Amino acid sequence: MHEHNFAPSEAAVRYLKSRLRNIPDFPKPGILFKDITPLLADPRAFHMTIDLFAERFISENLRAVIGIESRGFIFGAALAARLNASFIPVRKPGKLPYKTDRVAYKLEYGEAELEMHVDSLNGGSRVIIVDDLLATGGTASAAAALATRQGAQVIAYTFVVELDFLEGRRRLLENAAVPPAIYSLVHIGAGE
Ligand code: AMP
Numbered sequence: 001m002h003e004h005n006f007a008p009s010e011a012a013v014r015y016l017k018s019r020l021r022n023i024p025d026f027p028k029p030g031i032l033f034k035d036i037t038p039l040l041a042d043p044r045a046f047h048m049t050i051d052l053f054a055e056r057f058i059s060e061n062l063r064a065v066i067g068i069e070s071r072g073f074i075f076g077a078a079l080a081a082r083l084n085a086s087f088i089p090v091r092k093p094g095k096l097p098y099k100t101d102r103v104a105y106k107l108e109y110g111e112a113e114l115e116m117h118v119d120s121l122n123g124g125s126r127v128i129i130v131d132d133l134l135a136t137g138g139t140a141s142a143a144a145a146l147a148t149r150q151g152a153q154v155i156a157y158t159f160v161v162e163l164d165f166l167e168g169r170r171r172l173l174e175n176a177a178v179p180p181a182i183y184s185l186v187h188i189g190a191g192e
Helices: 010-018 037-041 042-057 069-084 136-148 170-174
Strands: 021-024 031-036 064-068 085-089 100-106 111-117 126-134 153-163 181-186
Touching: 010 042, 010 181, 021 100, 037 042, 042 069, 042 153, 042 181, 064 069, 064 136, 069 085, 069 126, 085 111, 100 136, 111 136, 126 136, 126 170, 136 153, 136 170, 153 170
Parallel strands: 064 085, 064 126, 126 153, 153 181
Antiparallel strands: 021 031, 100 111
């Protein structure tokens, strides 16, 4: 089989980056929020995003794409449909109607929780975790813990945007028996 480099072209990255909007001090002072709604509103940018993800994962024989509430639903659902894989939502507490597994995790200040339906996955299922953005990695690793608890294999994480300076990547790789792939389209440095 040919080795393939899945890194998007510089032109593609530049284009996607131009469709992110910086919102200073949202939702709290000191946070530079990366707003992805201009990317969603631009048909070419949204199409490119899903194409790049689909190309990366089409041959990975995935059983499911796990999307994290709420922006992970937008990208994850579109990708799952493209890959003929299941879409599985991971949600904030109290939103899923059936029996759930729950995981608590630490945020910069305080704690948060995520839930997944108990019958979402079977042992051995190959799955990926999707969200719009990787910051510290707490949210994505909590979603992975829910999937792993049901016996699934998290083979990769994928994000539209990665804030490189927060080292979320390191957190996603630590404690993994088999290191997952981490595929982010746009990388952002400190102060960008
Ligand atoms: P973390 O758990 O620190 O990796 O945070 C990731 C989650 O918080 C994702 O669901 C993101 O959508 C959201 N998030 C964190 N920081 C930002 C940011 N600067 N801009 C937009 N979303 C963010």
